[in-house]
Amino acid sequence: MEQNHRKLKPVDELYLQRAYELAGRGIGDTAPNPPVGAVVVRDGRTVGEGYHHSAGQSHAEPTALDRAGAAARGATMYVSLEPCSHVGRTPPCTSALIEAGIVRVVAGALDPTDHGGAARLRESGIDLVVANDPAARDLIEIFAGSARRDRPYVALKMAVSLDGRISQHRGTRERIGSDAEAAYVRELRIAYDAVMVGAGTARVDDPQLTVRPAHRRERLYTRVIVCERDGLDARRRIFEAEEGYAPTMVLAPQGLRDRLGQLEKCANLLFVGPAGSQKLDLVDAMKALRAAGIFSVLCEGGPTLAAGLIAARQVDRFYWAIAPRIFGNSEAAPVLAGSDLSGARLRFDRVDRAGPDLVISGTMTYV
Amino acid sequence: MEQNHRKLKPVDELYLQRAYELAGRGIGDTAPNPPVGAVVVRDGRTVGEGYHHSAGQSHAEPTALDRAGAAARGATMYVSLEPCSHVGRTPPCTSALIEAGIVRVVAGALDPTDHGGAARLRESGIDLVVANDPAARDLIEIFAGSARRDRPYVALKMAVSLDGRISQHRGTRERIGSDAEAAYVRELRIAYDAVMVGAGTARVDDPQLTVRPAHRRERLYTRVIVCERDGLDARRRIFEAEEGYAPTMVLAPQGLRDRLGQLEKCANLLFVGPAGSQKLDLVDAMKALRAAGIFSVLCEGGPTLAAGLIAARQVDRFYWAIAPRIFGNSEAAPVLAGSDLSGARLRFDRVDRAGPDLVISGTMTYV
Numbered sequence: 001m002e003q004n005h006r007k008l009k010p011v012d013e014l015y016l017q018r019a020y021e022l023a024g025r026g027i028g029d030t031a032p033n034p035p036v037g038a039v040v041v042r043d044g045r046t047v048g049e050g051y052h053h054s055a056g057q058s059h060a061e062p063t064a065l066d067r068a069g070a071a072a073r074g075a076t077m078y079v080s081l082e083p084c085s086h087v088g089r090t091p092p093c094t095s096a097l098i099e100a101g102i103v104r105v106v107a108g109a110l111d112p113t114d115h116g117g118a119a120r121l122r123e124s125g126i127d128l129v130v131a132n133d134p135a136a137r138d139l140i141e142i143f144a145g146s147a148r149r150d151r152p153y154v155a156l157k158m159a160v161s162l163d164g165r166i167s168q169h170r171g172t173r174e175r176i177g178s179d180a181e182a183a184y185v186r187e188l189r190i191a192y193d194a195v196m197v198g199a200g201t202a203r204v205d206d207p208q209l210t211v212r213p214a215h216r217r218e219r220l221y222t223r224v225i226v227c228e229r230d231g232l233d234a235r236r237r238i239f240e241a242e243e244g245y246a247p248t249m250v251l252a253p254q255g256l257r258d259r260l261g262q263l264e265k266c267a268n269l270l271f272v273g274p275a276g277s278q279k280l281d282l283v284d285a286m287k288a289l290r291a292a293g294i295f296s297v298l299c300e301g302g303p304t305l306a307a308g309l310i311a312a313r314q315v316d317r318f319y320w321a322i323a324p325r326i327f328g329n330s331e332a333a334p335v336l337a338g339s340d341l342s343g344a345r346l347r348f349d350r351v352d353r354a355g356p357d358l359v360i361s362g363t364m365t366y367v
Numbered sequence: 368m369e370q371n372h373r374k375l376k377p378v379d380e381l382y383l384q385r386a387y388e389l390a391g392r393g394i395g396d397t398a399p400n401p402p403v404g405a406v407v408v409r410d411g412r413t414v415g416e417g418y419h420h421s422a423g424q425s426h427a428e429p430t431a432l433d434r435a436g437a438a439a440r441g442a443t444m445y446v447s448l449e450p451c452s453h454v455g456r457t458p459p460c461t462s463a464l465i466e467a468g469i470v471r472v473v474a475g476a477l478d479p480t481d482h483g484g485a486a487r488l489r490e491s492g493i494d495l496v497v498a499n500d501p502a503a504r505d506l507i508e509i510f511a512g513s514a515r516r517d518r519p520y521v522a523l524k525m526a527v528s529l530d531g532r533i534s535q536h537r538g539t540r541e542r543i544g545s546d547a548e549a550a551y552v553r554e555l556r557i558a559y560d561a562v563m564v565g566a567g568t569a570r571v572d573d574p575q576l577t578v579r580p581a582h583r584r585e586r587l588y589t590r591v592i593v594c595e596r597d598g599l600d601a602r603r604r605i606f607e608a609e610e611g612y613a614p615t616m617v618l619a620p621q622g623l624r625d626r627l628g629q630l631e632k633c634a635n636l637l638f639v640g641p642a643g644s645q646k647l648d649l650v651d652a653m654k655a656l657r658a659a660g661i662f663s664v665l666c667e668g669g670p671t672l673a674a675g676l677i678a679a680r681q682v683d684r685f686y687w688a689i690a691p692r693i694f695g696n697s698e699a700a701p702v703l704a705g706s707d708l709s710g711a712r713l714r715f716d717r718v719d720r721a722g723p724d725l726v727i728s729g730t731m732t733y734v
Contacts, residue, residue, distance in 0.1 A: 160531070162713065163702050163703045164531015164532070164701070165531065310695065311695075318529075320529055325713060326711055326713065328703035328705040328706070328707075328708035329708070330706075334530065336530045337695075339697075340696065341696070347691055348723065351725065356714065357715075358727060360725060362691065
């Protein structure tokens with residue numbers, strides 16, 4: 001890695017940045033593929049650019065090569081992710097690079113799946129440099145986290161006071177975060193296929209869970225409610241039809257089939273587990289979400305669902321928005337309502353300011 | 368402020384930095400005075416430097432002027448804090464500056480008390496520039512917070528899990544923070560006259576509360592235990608005599624006089640409130656600390672004392688060390704055990720890394 005980094009000249013880093021910027025245009029639209037951006041540079045001039053718009057459409061590399069045409073011969077390709085050598089819905093990118101006469105490839109990160117074409121590029125005499133850049137790895141984090149699992153990549157976002165409470169009293173609604181924090185989260189939703197809350201939060205907070213200002217994209221957003229004991233009322237704002245949104249999905253155990261039947265008109269009901277079950281197995285529930293075509297989920301509470309997901313080892317990343325407030329009283333609702341979360345291992349990897357609040361984020365793994 | 372900043376040339380900023388560095392040598396030693404550093408510069412050469420060692424000793428400015436001697440005539444003085452025009456145990460610094468022939472003064476911050484000499488300097492024709500620099504204000508934060516109050520400046524440091532818990536079970540000892548966090552806190556103690564814990568913490572955690580590696584200084588450190596219902600045992604490590612430490616102080620309500628009498632050999636007992644009182648009034652307790660010559664306190668828990676101090680509006684600054692852990696269970700001890708803390712207004716002003724942990728710090732004020 002160190003060695004590869006030294007192979008990067010300052011101008012290489014600039015073109016890589018441009019590839020990341022192009023990749024970013026596909027964020028939220030490309031699942032199950034990652035967002036990818038590519039730039040073809042010949043004799044110090046950009047001759048072609050491309051990015052992956054959505055699954056089934058052309059990859060970034062062939063688009064950039066098409067734009068470059070004959071100028072690609074002898075050129076360098078900067079690409080945010082190792083080009084694939086995999087025949088999926090589109091032909092392998094490595095073949096296109098070789099045929100176009102690319103002589104050097106600078107890739108931001110390696111493909112975490114076995115579809116990467118690094119070996120084939122090198123065999124064909126192309127000079128491949130992998131930057132292994134944190135920015136490039138961030139772009140594919142959701143992809144890497146969902147590609148080889150049978151469940152979506154799950155991020156958990158909670159808003160808390162400094163003393164870890166979410167409201168003054170259990171079961172009451174309270175906005176903890178600032179406007180800037182709310183805006184931060186609405187933007188975060190863009191990167192995920194779905195946003196999810198527990199039925200208790202849908203009832204108490206009655207959130208709309210939309211991305212505002214409205215964000216046009218290829219894949220419809222899905223709003224998901226996880227339902228167990230709490231009843232659900234079709235008049236909740238989360239069931240309101242919104243342009244760009246799939247019908248809201250309700251995940252519930254089989255035993256709630258009759259009780260939730262009235263929601264059929266406004267929601268997509270997904271019943272999980274054995275007939276008659278009253279308890280939702282969150283591992284099965286996440287598998288069902290994935291089978292329904294959802295590759296990433298941002299869970300926004302509440303405390304019961306959050307703790308349940310962690311206990312079921314389903315959370316990959318957390319966003320902890322901390323407001324400069326303290327409650328201190330024992331009646332205030334704690335951010336996590338669970339029992340054994342000792343298997344979770346957290347790592348903090350960034351802190352952002354969101355107005356007066358801080359957002360600590362990081363990864364969660366399990367032992 | 369903006370305008371003043373524009374009057375600072377890059378070289379002015381460098382000399383101011385040097386003044387701050389000199390001031391820093393007095394941190395922890397100067398109460399009730401602030402740490403101050405001064406540099407005298409003539410024709411681009413440093414001709415004198417000084418800092419305030421401890422109360423009663425020479426201020427930074429006369430020391431720097433003494434070193435400069437005749438070279439001070441026509442020179443600029445860089446000083447971390449507005450020079451005083453106050454006759455205390457030493458003569459006013461402004462007079463010394465004027466007599467020495469200083470023609471320009473660049474001060475990091477204004478004196479928050481009414482002892483500042485800005486007006487007198489300007490009247491005498493000296494060109495005074497005040498940078499109003501955050502670094503300069505940080506140096507005098509403790510001084511500013513204690514100078515015009517009848518209690519010490521109080522900082523509260525707590526170590527918590529991401530979900531705001533301090534141990535898996537109430538009443539059990541658990542180290543939440545990393546070694547790096549512990550080192551961060553031991554260093555923090557240097558800036559305060561005293562470290563303080565509740566009797567429960569002294570009993571459960573049995574901390575030594577020393578600065579390690581040992582830090583030589585002018586003022587003895589004081590360790591303080593706040594005692595109410597919990598008994599106290601003379602064998603606790605906090606009572607062990609340490610070089611550089613005053614006898615450990617026990618703050619307790621008058622009603623505990625008999626019960627705590629056995630501690631007289633190892634501690635300095637300070638009884639507060641009306642005869643026979645069983646409850647400690649923390650406002651009175653802090654006043655008593657100040658009357659005992661303690662101008663700043665770092666409180667390191669536990670949850671009852673922390674919440675009590677906030678409720679009594681005694682906390683000026685918080686250090687919240689967050690470890691990448693979650694407990695999630697309802698038996699885990701919350702970081703604050705109180706009832707009404709709604710009067711506290713917090714502002715986050717910095718985040719530091721301490722190994723795998725984060726330390727969020729900021730100010731606390733009250734409405």
